[in-house]
Amino acid sequence: RTAHSRFKLPLELTEESLCRITKNTQLGKLLADTNFVILDEAPMNDHRCFEALDRSLRDIIDIPSSLFGEKSVLLGGDFPQTLPVKKGASKMEIISSCIFESALCPSFKVFTLKHNMRLTRPDISLEERSLVNSFASWLLDVGDEKIGEPADEDPENTSWVHDPPVYCLPPDEQDIINSKVLDMVAGESTIYMSQDEATPTGNDGVETEMLYPIEHLNTFKLPGFPPHQLELKFGAPVMLLRNVNIVSGLFLLFRLPIKMELSTIAQLNPNSTKKTLKAKIYRKWVAKSPPEMTPYAYYCIFLDQEGNAIQANMALKDTDYFDVKLQMGMAYRISNFSCEATSRYQQTLENETSLRFGRYMNFDAISTTTFPHDYFHFTSYNQLESKLPRHDSTGKIQYPALTDYIGCLRSTGTISDFGNPNIRQGVRRKIEIENLKFKARYEYTPPLTIYKNPHKDVQQDNTRNMFPLKTIMDQNPQSYKGIRFTAEATITGINMNKDWCYISCHKCGKAAVVHREDYSCLDHGPQPGPFFSCEQSHGTRMYRAGRKKKIPPEILATQEKHAIIQFQFNTLGNLTDLSLDAVYDVQKQEHNTASNIQEINKGTPSSASAATNEPTDEEDNVQKDKEKYTAGEGVTQQLSHSTVIDAAKNNKESDKQQGTSAKRTLFDQQSTESKKHKKDWKLRNHLCKHK
Structure with missing residues (x-):
């Protein structure tokens, strides 16, 4: 900060001037808590600046008799350099404003710096050390008036100094050195072009444009001005040639590196500020509101190098400006933008953050080689229902x-x-x-071999129609209506927005009518209530289901678990999804299957019974409902594009060929028991209809 900015010094100084600082302000409290004040380049300031600061500090600290309010003050500078700068002042006025003419000067103690710290650097060579030492000595000789050349018109005036070429480079060599320094900085460079124009005076505007065309102005290389093409990189040091923002510390000869944080789309959030983004424009359009199709905004979609996408929002009045500024397929380094939460109305992307563009943004064109060509947010057929408004x-x-x-x-x-x-x-x-x-x-997927009839053995039935999940999903759902599949997979999540069960008729599949706790079908009479079974350490337990909206905790516990699942294609609605029947633990299922195969190899019948405790009243009622109303699952259905094997017929032919029952396959069923089973179901169905 400059002295005038920090201490609020007046521009027009007098012998009684004070700093515009009061005690109870934030700056007044800061000065009261300050112990040490450093003022650099003190010889260039008017001595009345230091006197005004002295009077102000005495008043703020409430110590009128102490110099600077008992604060330690350090004045730094080189007196052989520039004296105070005063516009239109004479030589005597400039000398009288020097700090040596102040009454405060005898109170300061002078310290002389004798060691050149640049020579103590360990990374410079002997030649560089000698050059720095000679330049420092030459500079001191100039200040002590030991070096000077007489002027042509006044030989006694020896204030002219000839600069050696080694200390002052011509403009062409300066550009070469700047280019070499810029090449040493890693990263991609950006070229900034100047906007030159000749300002006419009076009515000679046309003549000025003809005499000074823009192409001619771009060739000028003036001292104190940057070149027409200014090439910069992130991290490159630059020096300001004029005061840009004194309050922020951007003043003349201030050195600073170019720093700007590059972000990706994934790192942005609605509260992100002062970010820089490299992105490629993928789509742009004028947003319209139906049904009148009234335009209300201008939108764009940008892609970054990681393949992520984000939407940029602009005001409708700036459509023409951004339509020319942003070209399709071009990549830009974007800065000075803001972030906001994505609006749900006509939302184009799943990203929760959107960009907000204004006219004061910066767009620097960059290469598009590392950016993706396209971006799509594809949805599978089975996920389309989740894309409906809810x-x-x-x-x-x-x-x-x-x-x-x-x-x-x-x-x-x-x-x-x-x-x-x-x-x-x-x-x-x-x-x-x-x-x-x-x-x-x-068209190209072969049909699956399907076993529709259930097995007598429970463990064998749990692996019926077991295929990889990808193989099952490649089939036509309409060709496998009512077929139960088995696959090994991981349940990654449960849709909490849908009912967890569908209470339907066991014959026609229509939704059951609910009256209090009773369920019935208009065509086929009473139906059992919803229930599910859960295998526990002490056996299998039956549970009555509660409300359809409330998913039981036993079902929620299956999330993020690798298991064997049994399901069917649900083809009743407009979209095809899966209807889950059962979930088995993989380790338990493998253990039971291995034990089952061992017993078959030994020629002993497999045991499918499980040790269970005595059923509760609720479990007993559920089991009675199930036995009373469950429709026949053994009815064979003709399927298109698939091969249905009648398990009973297949096993009967296998028995004739093998000649023994000990070599029956896992899909063995007795033909007589199957016929008796069907007769029992017909009798039960008849009783249900009669009732």
């Missing part, structure tokens, strides 16, 4: 971000009206898109 806990509609989807356009409908015509009516068009991914899979 109501939050307060009843407000939450609109999801726009998504990208690859498909085959099958048909387009006509434009139709929707919404309330008295309030806000819009138009829409129905478009049917076929999933290209599934279409290609269906």
Whole structure:
């Protein structure tokens, strides 16, 4: 800070001037707590500056009789250099304003610096040390008036000094040295171009433009002015040639490195400030509000080198300015922008942070070689339902971000009206898109071998129709209606916005009607209530399900666990998702399967019974409901694009070929028990209908 800025010194000084500082202000308290004051380049200041500071400190500290309020003051400077600078002053006025003419001068003790600290640097060579020493000696001789040349018009005036070439470089060599220093700094350089123009005087504007074209002005190299093409890098040192912002410390001859923090899109948040971003413009458009399609803003999407995307928001009035400033496919170093929270209305990206651009931003064009060419936010077919607008806990509609989807356009409908015509009516068009991914899979994916009938052994049935999850997802869901699959996977999360169970009829699959705690189907009568079983250390326990919105903690505990899951394709709605039937622990299932295979190899029947405690009343009621109302699961259904193997028939032919029952496969079932099983189900279904 300069002395006038820090101590609030008046520009017009008198013998009775004071600093504009009062006791109870923040600056007054700061000076009261200060113990040491350093004033550099003191010989260049008027002695009345120090006298005004002395009077002000005595008043603030309340010690009128002590010099500078008993504060220690250090004045630094070289007296053989420049004297105080006063506009339009004579030689006598300049000398009389020097600090030696002040009454405070005898109170200071003079210390002379005798050692050149630049010579003590260990990293300079002997030649550089000799050059620095000779320059310091020459500079002292100039100050002591030991070196001087007589002027041509006044031979007795020896104040002219001839600068040796080694101490003063010509402009061309200065540019070469600056280029070499800039090459030593790592990083990518940016070239800043000057904007030169000749200011006309009076009415000679046309003549001025003809005599001084811009191309000619760009060739000027004036002392104290930067070149037309100024090349800079982050970390390169620069020196200010004039006062830019004295309050912030940016004043004449101030040295500072170019520092600017580069950020990525992932590091930004709505509260980020003073950031610099390297990004490539990917899309730009004028946002419009339906149904009138009224423009209200100008938007852009930027990509960084990591492949992340962020939206930039601009005012509608600045559309023409930014449309020319930001070119599609170009990359920029962007600074002086602000961040804000992403608006949910017509949200284009999942990023919670957006950029806010104004006209006072900086855009520096950079290379696009390290940036991605495209950006898409693809959604799979099974995830489209999660992209629908939903109501939050307060009843407000939450609109999801726009998504990208690859498909085959099958048909387009006509434009139709929707919404309330008295309030806000819009138009829409129905478009049917076929999933290209599934279409290609269906044409080239071979059908799976399916075992539909359940096994007698529980452990064998738990591995029925077991395939890798990717293989199952490559199949056409419409061809496997009602088929239970088994796969080994990890449940990464549970959708808390949907019901955890669907209470339906066991025959037709329609939703059951709920009356208090009873469930019934309009076509097939009473139905069992929802229940689920959970295997515990002491056995398997049955639980009645509560509300559909409240997911049981036993089901929530399956998240982030690697397990064996059993599920079916749910093809009743518009979108195909999975209906989960059971979840088994992988280690327990592998142990049970290994034990089962050992018993089969020994020729002994497998044991599927589990040690359980006595069932509670609730478990007993659930089991009775299940036995009373569960429909027949052994009915064979003809499937397209798949091979259904009748387990009973297959095992019967296998028995004839092998000639012994000890070599039956894991899918063995007795034909007589299967027929009896079907008769029992027919009888139960008949009783249910009759009841």
